[in-house]
Amino acid sequence: MASSPPWWPGPALRKHPLRRVYVCGRNLEPPLLSHVVNFPRLEFPLSGCYENRIEQGESITTVHLTPGTALFAPPNCWNVPTWRQSVRVMSLLFGKKQLGVSIVTAKSPASPGLLAQKFSQPLPVTGPLPKILEAMVEAALESAPQTIFTDLTRALLICVQQRVLSPEAPAAPPGKSLLEDICVFLQNHYQYDISRESVAKQFNISPNYLSRIFQVQGHMTFSNYLMHVRTDRAKHLLTSYDLKLADVAARCGYRDLAYFCRVFRRLAKMTPSEYRGYRKREGRESRMTNDE
Numbered sequence: 001m002a003s004s005p006p007w008w009p010g011p012a013l014r015k016h017p018l019r020r021v022y023v024c025g026r027n028l029e030p031p032l033l034s035h036v037v038n039f040p041r042l043e044f045p046l047s048g049c050y051e052n053r054i055e056q057g058e059s060i061t062t063v064h065l066t067p068g069t070a071l072f073a074p075p076n077c078w079n080v081p082t083w084r085q086s087v088r089v090m091s092l093l094f095g096k097k098q099l100g101v102s103i104v105t106a107k108s109p110a111s112p113g114l115l116a117q118k119f120s121q122p123l124p125v126t127g128p129l130p131k132i133l134e135a136m137v138e139a140a141l142e143s144a145p146q147t148i149f150t151d152l153t154r155a156l157l158i159c160v161q162q163r164v165l166s167p168e169a170p171a172a173p174p175g176k177s178l179l180e181d182i183c184v185f186l187q188n189h190y191q192y193d194i195s196r197e198s199v200a201k202q203f204n205i206s207p208n209y210l211s212r213i214f215q216v217q218g219h220m221t222f223s224n225y226l227m228h229v230r231t232d233r234a235k236h237l238l239t240s241y242d243l244k245l246a247d248v249a250a251r252c253g254y255r256d257l258a259y260f261c262r263v264f265r266r267l268a269k270m271t272p273s274e275y276r277g278y279r280k281r282e283g284r285e286s287r288m289t290n291d292e
Contacts, residue, residue, distance in 0.1 A: 021150050021153045023072050024078060030080075032191075034079065035080065036073075036191075038075050045069070048106075050071070052065065052079045064257070087106050088104070090102070093188060102118050121164070132152055133156065137154055140151065177212060191233075194265070195246075196211065196222050196223070
């Protein structure tokens with residue numbers, strides 16, 4: 001096996017073996033600035049205290065994660081980091097095609113969310129890793145005992161480490177790899193007030209170079225990709241909750257409701273209200289068909 005890359009927290013994981021996993025829910029309306037995406041996520045502190053608001057049962061509670069604990073968010077489940085305490089957190093983002101890794105350092109409430117390092121590589125479609133992820137998502141749907149998540153997460157981390165350290169892992173072209181890193185970042189931070197300039201700064205590149213990567217590798221502009229991500233998240237909120245349109249817009253990173261509605265209509269070919277009504281009618285017709 002190849003030597004560990006400098007960012008992989010092997011010593012921290014050995015020093016603080018996993019003993020508990022908190023699982024996020026999705027039944028209650030996600031608060032403003034919630035982290036919620038359509039792929040599974042695993043977050044665990046390497047040092048300090050990672051304070052979060054999450055849904056447990058039928059209420060929102062605050063949990064304090066320290067090294068040796070982790071937070072698992074199945075697809076479309078949410079959490080809200082408070083960043084009120086010093087902490088260094090590793091996040092594993094299991095996208096459809098790639099594994100994204102980010103290490104975030106928050107030194108104080110005055111300087112939260114400092115993205116320190118990023119890494120991504122193709123996610124295997126066979127082998128134990130996707131099967132363990134599927135088992136964790138199924139266990140969350142069935143409200144399985146907490147010990148099951150601890151055991152599955154331990155196995156998942158072993159598979160991720162083997163993937164990261166494997167010399168046979170295929171390497172993506174530099175431009176494509178960077179594009180995938182940026183796409184994962186946008187999918188996990190769309191709810192914030194972000195811009196081409198702020199994202200370029202996160203990745204230590206120029207705004208013009210960021211635009212060129214999207215045009216050449218992604219075949220669209222940066223702003224168009226961000227609008228597609230936000231519209232996709234808005235569709236989920238409109239379908240899953242009875243939030244007001246202004247609340248949906250705010251949770252998707254839009255401060256201007258009229259602009260949000262224009263963007264949504266351009267991409268979805270209907271207004272947010274029309275989309276919500278269409279999905280509700282579709283759901284009723286589906287239930288009637290099943291009853292028959």
